[in-house]
């Protein structure tokens with residue numbers, strides 16, 4: 407692929423976002439953008455998506471008042487938005503159903519995706535099984551070997567998993583392979599992206615499909631307590647579950663928003679994946695955002711206890727929220743997330759995903775500083791069954 411950059415005008419959030427891609431990807435991305443503009447305002451599309459969200463994914467997800475946890479912390483009332491109860495166990499299904507239905511409307515016969523830990527791959531394979539579409543998931547060979555159970559799940563669901571053996575055989579190489587496929591085959595193939603990142607139009611598309619979280623939460627909290635919350639708290643990898651909760655409250659100035667980044671084991675290079683806390687504005691992966699770079703200006707290595715948060719950048723809309731002060735972003739360490747994982751499990755009987763445990767950890771810190779009539783909504787992005795084995799190994803040490 408050629409490397410010259412061309413920025414599209416649409417899709418900016420202040421200085422962030424945009425589309426900085428090789429020329430070969432301009433037409434494929436414009437093709438998706440145009441199709442999305444068309445279906446976005448088509449009531450029959452929204453109706454079809456709503457049908458699957460309700461009868462297939464199980465929406466609306468409950469907004470649960472975690473009374474025992476709130477009482478033990480002695481401060482704000484904590485409400486959990488239960489995305490963990492969705493089919494396949496996280497918020498990811500909201501987005502993949504939307505994108506797979508869009509693909510179908512566009513007449514695509516084939517869907518491709520890339521995945522690191524495998525969760526987005528499994529979600530995409532699920533939507534493709536449901537909608538009877540061919541599905542190809544690119545995965546670095548090293549990742550595929552580590553996540554063999556997720557590979558098996560995808561194959562059970564009828565997807566073809568392509569193990570990418572180039573370079574480091576990780577997510578980066580899987581993304582390159584998926585983009586090559588997309589550039590060559592975009593007339594028949596739709597690329598399903600898993601978070602609110604990447605070049606325009608993907609951050610807009612993913613935000614829109616995940617906004618069902620915030621729309622529901624807004625209605626539910628008004629029904630339950632008759633007023634808007636004081637705080638929204640969500641974990642941030644690429645930022646899709648967080649922007650899905652935050653965006654519908656954007657204009658409500660009294661509602662404060664906190665994104666919880668993976669603080670890992672420390673602030674040093676390679677010890678975390680907290681792009682806003684420790685990064686700088688830069689162009690990576692086709693868009694401008696806060697990103698973690700090394701001394702040479704290359705994308706830095708990252709790490710997190712939660713595979714789903716292990717990304718060196720953050721979505722452009724979050725970058726804009728940070729730059730303008732609309733939301734704040736905090737780093738939550740691996741240890742704090744591990745502790746919160748256990749606290750929520752014991753006090754409420756809910757095992758959170760290690761990703762979501764980052765948001766729970768911040769809630770545990772923040773709630774005692776607030777009064778008992780204040781309200782906090784914490785996005786429980788996923789369930790932790792997938793992490794039980796990893797936590798067992800960590801606790802044995």
Ligand SMILES: *Cc1c(COP(=O)(O)O)cnc(C)c1O
Pocket residue numbers: 496497498525600601602641642643644645646647648714715759761762787788789
């Ligand atoms: C993938 C994942 C995340 C991180 O993705 P975002 O796009 O930042 O939401 C968070 N929680 C769970 C449970 C996930 O599976």
